Amino acid sequence: MSAKLIDGKKIAAEVREEVRLGAAELVAKGHAAPGLGVILVGDNPASKAYVGSKTKACKEAGFHSVQIDLPGDVSEAGLLAEVQRLNNDPAIHGILVQLPLPAHISERRVIETISPDKDVDGLTTISAGRLASGIPGFVPCTPLGVQQLLIRSGIKTAGVHAVVVGRSNLVGKPMAQLLVNKGKGGDATVTVCHSRTADLGAVCRQADILVAAIGKAHAITADMIKPGATVIDVGINKLEDPSTPKGYRLTGDVEFDGAAAVAGAITPVPGGVGPMTIAMLLSNTLESAIRRVQG
Ligand code: NDP
Helix, strand or coil: CCCECHHHHHHHHHHHHHHHHHHHHHHCCCCCCCCCEEEEEECCCHHHHHHHHHHHHHHHCCCCCEEEEEEECCCCCHHHHHHHHHHHHCCCCCCEECCCCCCCHHHHHHHHCCHHHHHHCCCCCHHHHHHHHHCCCCCHHHHHHHHHHHCCCCCCCCCCCEECCCCCCCCCCHHHHHHCCCCCCCCEEEEECCCCCCCCCHHCCCCCCCEEEECCCCCCCCCHHHCCCCEECCCCEEEECCCCCCCCCCCCCEEHHHHHHCCCCEEECCCCCCCHHHHHHHHHHHHHHHHHHHH
């Protein structure tokens, strides 16, 4: 391996410590601690685990946190009422509804019910519009975390060609937007690829920064990477592996060993982008609490 490893665990720990200090400063000045409200619907084990780690992270950061567990057969109206309750709760600065939701509930309707002032997941149309317009607002945590990885690793974005593979509202599109917007961690020339892109390899090979957010194990191989490029692997895929206690292991969208021999810098999976997502959720919630204080 010749690429420099971008250590997401270490950078996420730095962000979380900064957030903890920021929250302590708010409280020392007599303001309320940042508050996060999380709603979990049903008993999907992965969702439960995500919510558990978010609640734990809140505690460690000195935040106030509220977790609302609803049964999988809760009505859409029942869920919307809980979101409204959190909207109206002055102790709550950020609201997160853990996705996916059961099929009988409209995710879009639920997301749009979250007050844009508390949309720390950055998923409402208003947040997306603010990001697209370059107006301060909340940005989805995973792409925001990728941008922080780049900034804090000293990787130049201005003037470089960044290729984002994936166009979801959660990752690909906001990622492209952050990279193209003016300012720190932005000012890149951005290309967005997806499943209909012709000759993905040829486009990826032009990238100085390549962000893979595809959801397919090892879709990006060494021959698709420009020598010296920065490769950010957002993907989390389960690969069967009977030799592990769980019977599977997590792997990214990038074929790591091959890519690391060509790239200049690369994120591992796990331990790259993943830890940044929760760190940025805390950071967005602190930001929301500070905005409230500043009116
Ligand atoms: P989606 O399934 O919503 O989007 C995947 C995107 O990849 C789509 O735009 C799709 O194109 C594109 N795509 C699929 N196959 C190909 C292909 N063969 N070539 C080029 N493009 C392709 O996934 P998400 O954006 O939500 O997530 C992406 C990955 O990131 C997943 O592995 C997910 O688990 C992971 N993730 C990780 C997080 C973290 O904290 N580290 C947080 C969120 C997600 P099209 O639009 O044409 O269908």
